[in-house]
Amino acid sequence: MERRRYKFTREQRLRKSLDFEQIYDRGLRAGDGHLLVFVLRNGTSSTRLGVSVSRKHGSAVVRNLKRRRLKEAFRRLQHDLPSGLDIVIVPRQRLDSELADYSRSLAKLVKKLTAELG
RNA sequence: GCAGAGGAGCAGACGUUCGCCGGAUGGAAACAUCUGGAGGAAAGUCCGGGCUCCACAGGGCACGGUGGUGGGUAACGCCCACCGUCCGCGAGGAUCGGGAAAGUGCAACAGAAAGCAAACCGCCGAACGGCAGUUUCGACUGCGCGUGGUAAGGGUGAAACGGUGCGGUAAGAGCGCACCAGCAGUCCGGGUGACCGGCUGGCUGGGUAAACCCCAUCGGGAGCAAGGCCAAGCAGACGGAACGGUUGCCUCGGUAACCUCGAACCGGUCCGGUUCGCAACACCGUCGGGUAGGCUGCUAGAGACGCAGAGCAAUCGGCGUCCCAGAGAAAUGAACGUCCUCGACAAAACCCGGCUUAUCGUUCCUCUGCCAAC
RNA sequence: GGGCCCAUGGCUCAGUUGGUUAGAGCGUUCGGUUCACAUCCGAAAGGUCACAGGUUCGAGUCCUGUUGGGCCCA
Numbered sequence: 001m002e003r004r005r006y007k008f009t010r011e012q013r014l015r016k017s018l019d020f021e022q023i024y025d026r027g028l029r030a031g032d033g034h035l036l037v038f039v040l041r042n043g044t045s046s047t048r049l050g051v052s053v054s055r056k057h058g059s060a061v062v063r064n065l066k067r068r069r070l071k072e073a074f075r076r077l078q079h080d081l082p083s084g085l086d087i088v089i090v091p092r093q094r095l096d097s098e099l100a101d102y103s104r105s106l107a108k109l110v111k112k113l114t115a116e117l118g
Numbered sequence: 119g120c121a122g123a124g125g126a127g128c129a130g131a132c133g134u135u136c137g138c139c140g141g142a143u144g145g146a147a148a149c150a151u152c153u154g155g156a157g158g159a160a161a162g163u164c165c166g167g168g169c170u171c172c173a174c175a176g177g178g179c180a181c182g183g184u185g186g187u188g189g190g191u192a193a194c195g196c197c198c199a200c201c202g203u204c205c206g207c208g209a210g211g212a213u214c215g216g217g218a219a220a221g222u223g224c225a226a227c228a229g230a231a232a233g234c235a236a237a238c239c240g241c242c243g244a245a246c247g248g249c250a251g252u253u254u255c256g257a258c259u260g261c262g263c264g265u266g267g268u269a270a271g272g273g274u275g276a277a278a279c280g281g282u283g284c285g286g287u288a289a290g291a292g293c294g295c296a297c298c299a300g301c302a303g304u305c306c307g308g309g310u311g312a313c314c315g316g317c318u319g320g321c322u323g324g325g326u327a328a329a330c331c332c333c334a335u336c337g338g339g340a341g342c343a344a345g346g347c348c349a350a351g352c353a354g355a356c357g358g359a360a361c362g363g364u365u366g367c368c369u370c371g372g373u374a375a376c377c378u379c380g381a382a383c384c385g386g387u388c389c390g391g392u393u394c395g396c397a398a399c400a401c402c403g404u405c406g407g408g409u410a411g412g413c414u415g416c417u418a419g420a421g422a423c424g425c426a427g428a429g430c431a432a433u434c435g436g437c438g439u440c441c442c443a444g445a446g447a448a449a450u451g452a453a454c455g456u457c458c459u460c461g462a463c464a465a466a467a468c469c470c471g472g473c474u475u476a477u478c479g480u481u482c483c484u485c486u487g488c489c490a491a492c
Numbered sequence: 493g494g495g496c497c498c499a500u501g502g503c504u505c506a507g508u509u510g511g512u513u514a515g516a517g518c519g520u521u522c523g524g525u526u527c528a529c530a531u532c533c534g535a536a537a538g539g540u541c542a543c544a545g546g547u548u549c550g551a552g553u554c555c556u557g558u559u560g561g562g563c564c565c566a
Contacts, residue, residue: 005136006136006137007136007137007138008137008138009138010139013447014447015446015447015448016410016411016447017410017447018410019447020447050447051447052447059161059464059465060160060161060464060465061463061464061465062464064450064451064465065451067447068138068450068451068452069451069452071137071138071451072137072451072452075136075137075138075452076136076137076452099451099452099453
């Protein structure tokens with residue numbers, strides 16, 4: 001059996017403004033105390049991620065830390081999530097969110113939205 | 119030992135595992151191996167320069183910046199040294215530090231008066247007049263009433279026309295003298311200079327230029343989302359000024375050059391320059407439409423480190439070694455373990471030189487004052 | 493990344509060449525009018541002029557730095 005790889009390459013990231021706009025307009029949305037998640041089927045077999053952290057979260061150092069934690073959470077969960085989705089994560093403005101919080105919220109919210117997508 | 123002054127540096131460390139961005143090598147590819155991977159402020163965008171585009175970036179005026187002197191530099195509003203002023207016992211620190219006898223303006227309230235001299239409460243009675251008294255009929259004494267003298271003292275104010283002392287006087291006053299402060303001089307000495315020291319003179323002419331201004335000096339505008347190339351895609355519309363002249367050539371109605379005029383541009387304006395000009399397809403302006411993809415600019419540089427040298431220093435030239443982020447929804451994270459003093463402020467986005475602001479701690483060097491011991 | 497602008501009562505704005513005590517409208521509160529409400533009339537409260545330092549006798553105003561907010565570009 002092939003060993004599962006936990007990678008996060010450029011092809012797994014959302015890189016165009018158009019992609020983000022389509023997900024905001026036509027995707028499903030769910031949130032909790034830590035995250036706000038948008039999900040849309042992309043018609044392929046791979047799952048892609050985009051992260052949006054606004055200036056209101058703080059300085060560049062704080063924003064980078066949040067972005068890296070969210071990307072790390074996705075990297076570890078990628079084989080437990082359904083394939084063929086485009087996901088956009090927007091974190092909430094709170095200072096006490098850890099990697100474990102993000103992982104838990106991401107798994108729960110994506111599962112819920114996948115059920116809604118059918 | 120205590121208190122303090124100045125300067126330089128570091129910015130948790132190590133190991134294992136899973137990942138991220140760039141490069142090299144191998145491979146058809148997937149990928150594998152090796153290797154590099156944020157800061158002292160990367161920040162604020164406050165200055166300066168490189169680079170790119172605006173054809174060139176020329177002169178005057180306007181506008182804006184700078185403002186002791188000498189040096190450093192690619193350049194600066196930065197740095198170094200020195201001078202002046204202020205603060206500190208001292209080591210040292212602070213300093214938008216040109217001009218107020220070129221001109222204009224401003225100073226509320228208070229005060230008599232806010233810039234040119236004047237006089238509210240005062241002080242005085244020398245001079246002229248008045249009144250009263252005395253009189254030897256020359257005048258003398260008193261009053262402070264008028265004309266006056268004065269700026270000592272009081273009071274107002276942020277600021278009131280040098281300060282202190284002695285002399286002087288009716289009272290006073292640079293009126294005279296001594297010292298201090300300030301000013302002037304074609305003076306003398308030192309210094310590249312800012313300026314310093316001295317001599318002589320007469321005793322005056324406040325503040326504000328981060329008010330206008332004057333003087334000196336500097337500055338063309340925009341910015342890597344600049345700019346270049348490729349691909350894809352759309353839709354254009356409106357507006358703008360001479361039918362001028364001379365000369366040459368020649369296929370004889372065209373063409374070229376020059377002059378004049380006009381328009382546009384040179385992102386303030388004039389000169390000056392460039393382009394276009396008989397007719398719309400060019401040029402310029404205004405409005406509108408399309409794209410939001412790729413490559414490049416993009417990191418070898420006012421570069422880093424070391425060595426000796428010049429210079430008080432900032433800095434400079436010389437030699438040697440090294441290559442040290444280059445993304446584009448944007449790379450450094452996570453888990454575990456060990457140790458310590460338990461880790462601040464904070465992350466490149468074209469690149470440099472500065473300034474300013476934020477910052478837990480900690481190390482080193484030089485120096486000053488006081489106390490104690492020798 | 494780069495360029496530029498703004499900050500004055502709860503809200504929207506004035507504030508001259510620095511000068512005594514910073515104004516206006518709306519809103520708020522109180523009183524009057526009405527059986528009651530609205531309208532109307534009268535009165536009052538409410539400001540560290542975003543923050544810090546400097547120049548000046550004196551700063552909302554001039555200079556420097558900080559903070560917060562907004563606009564533009566390919």
